Amino acid sequence: MIMPDYARTMAHYNAELNRRIYGAALRLSDEQRREDCGAFWGSIHGTLNHLLWADRLWLSRFGIGEAPGVPIRESAKLVSDFDALWAERQAMDETLIAWADGLTTEDLGGELSWHSGATGRDMTKPRDLIVVQIFNHQTHHRGQVHALITRFGEKTGDTDLPFVLP
Template identity: 35%
Template structure:
């Protein structure tokens, strides 16, 4: 499996895990979704919003940077630029879920369309404080997915503290099973 296929797998895993988290969060009332639980982004809803904000920020960088003009990212350019990493864009799950689903589908289509050579290209961008960076795109994309996994881990803990089980979250379940290799008789 090449790196592009691995990132396409990560896109599907990201999409499915976000759907699980939203399904789990929907079991809670508004008060429990907004409750400050001492997490870095305070609440379950705050952490869900942070994931969305960070994804939008990165996708906007990709859409105007190395991947400008790729049709899979056209819709991202139309999204409002978040003002802060802790911005609450959506205060309820009913309006949030369609936006999250749309973003996840965009990520899936985009990662499926990436080429292996894209992953080795230099990627120049500005961070949220307008500092300039230039890094190998494949490693930036790895960070993009690692960031999501990191905060989803926090969300599973916050949901568990509220008595909600998200279920198995291991990437291993998204990896296709192979036929066992049988060693030849000697």
Template identity: 40%
Template sequence: MITGAYAREMARYSRWQNKQLKGFLQSLPAEELTLDRGAFFGSIMGTANHLLWGDWIWISRFDNGPGPGGGIPESVSICTNMSDWLPLRDTIDDRITRWADTLGDDEISGSFTWFSAAKESDVTKPYAQCIIHMFNHMTHHRGQLHQMLTEARSQAPVSDLVFLPEDL
């Protein structure tokens, strides 16, 4: 289904996207970040927090490191402001990159089991599908952020994978 090289490429892409996103988020006033825009997670800040929480929960499952705590309802408030969010974003991006750098093709072909708080039970799925889901989840919520940044009359990141710089 996928290879370790795919995961490494997507980790690079995610880091690039988040680096761009951080710049645009930092340029917005707090009122714009916290304005309820009718999105699923409310505001730009709520969605950025959920994106970070989702990345953190998945990487904690994959690398057996510490997770964010709480569940989806708490995900919107893991950071109250950009000064807390920015360094945590870097920390999680670093973890994702380190994990992806260790992936070989063989382990991706197996299954993966984790405890899902949403389902209140263990779930087992193909490891490759879980990896694809993590990266797809990121892209989905960054798309929502892109839309909200546009609504806030901000520029938004270039998101085309084909324009990923080689030097990242």
């Protein structure tokens, strides 16, 4: 389905978009970042927390780092301080890039099995599909955050893949 270059490209794109999103969010007040605007995870802060939570969880299933210590329903509250959340996001992006840079075609083959707390059952899916899910999930929720940020009048710059990476 995908090749290692896909994961590398998406990991670098992901990191750059996170820099743009967090840069714009840092220009907002803490009150604006925490305002429940009706997004699935409530606020900008909550949604960005959920993204960090999900990346930790998925990478732990690939044997990288540890799973977050809270269930999905509490993922929006993972890190309370926004500056600390930004620092943890940057570290996670470096981890994602290093992981993606090391992937081989063989790493993307086969299946990944885990117990899903969200569905309450054991799951098995192709490994390459899960890699796509990691980056698709980022894009999905980051788009929600982008909408909330622009609602407050801030700008992030280009977000389209062909215009972001060299």
